[in-house]
Amino acid sequence: MELISYIILIFLAVITILTESKLLYKWIFIPATMIFLFIVRYEGFDIDLLVYAQQMHAKSLDLYYLREFIFWLGSRLVYSLFQNEMLAFLFMDLIWISVIVKAGNRMSSFNKSNLNNGLLLVLITSFPFVFGFENIYRQFYATIFALFSYSIIGKNYSRAIFFFIVAFFIHNIVALLIPILLVKKFYKFNLSDRIQISILISSLLVASLGILVSLKSSVVTGVEMGVFYLLIFLIMLVVALIVFKKNIYMLFEKVPSLLFSAILMIGFISLDADMIAERIGMMFISFLMFDLYKYSADIEGRGIRSLVRLFLMLLFTLPTLFFESSLKFLL
DSSP: OHHHHHHHHHHHHHHHHHHTOHHHIIIIIHHHHHHHHHHHHHTOOOTHHHHHHHHTTOOOOSHHHHTTHHHHHHHHHHHHHHSOHHHHHHHHHHHHHHHHHHHHHHHTTTOOGGGTTOHHHHHTTSHHHHHHHHTOHHHHHHHHHHHHHHHHTTTOHHHHHHHHHHHHTTOGGGGGGHHHHHHHOOTTOOHHHHHHHHHHHHHHHHHTHHHHHTTSOOOOOSOOOHHHHHHHHHHHHHHHHHHTTTOHHHHHHHSTHHHHHHHHHHHHHHTTOHHHHHHHHHHHHHHHHHHHHHHHTTOOOHHHHHHHHHHHHHHHHHHHHHOHHHHGGGO
8 A cells, every 4th residue: 555655646746746736736745745654654664663663652861862852752742642653653744744845945935936845746755755754764854854954044044053953863963964054054154165164074074984873873774775875976966067067166056965965975985884874875865856956946948847857756766666675665
């Protein structure tokens, strides 16, 4: 049932992207997403979700829980309200769906014409999201709030920092996203300075790999795809350099996440940190998809704009159907 509903959701996303119908997006696609999540939860919990369901009953307040207290204590609070693990997850799902919808609205400066705010269309069926809400939920939840921070950092800097701190105390691994946020906006520094600062921070993060390993979960995803993610970023980077060859600074303005995602992925892969590369690669892909969807709003021709968005959606959705390691979550 999960797989069938997932395919239906893909079909609805394709139709919505091609028609650019605001009514279809608001009244059909978003409700369909909620129904899909209900089916996912009703079908049972996989791997990490079982652990999170058990931890809703926990009482411990040791350091492991306190360093990411927003997620652990927050999930316990939600469970205490519903006294049912499935309902607790569904309530938490409604929160992150709402946050993604708001991030889409913010990315378009509330200009919803041409579905410039339809970020959920390309993200919900992507394999980073499927892995997220089906398995690595804590990291996924942190990614959602970090992405919202990213979406508003150019308009409300202090509020963006607040939501990034929230994301950090959901899962500390979002500290690796700092270079991406810095290059997008860092107080009153100009773009050139932000680029240099972000490169420095990226280098320091890779050099501090031993400390960062202790900040993340030791449970593997079961999917050794770090090199695959790296290839995605390198291919995208080569294409971007060709497109923006006359104005490289425009690359940092339009797709600020790309270069620093590639730098960090190269660092983690070269240091044989495959587990971190897999986890952080999924986070980076979500930010890359955000940047590319926002960039598509600049395309004036409806046909080309829709095809670009459709390609973006299918590029990160189809692997879910063809990789056994990801498909198993939907069976």
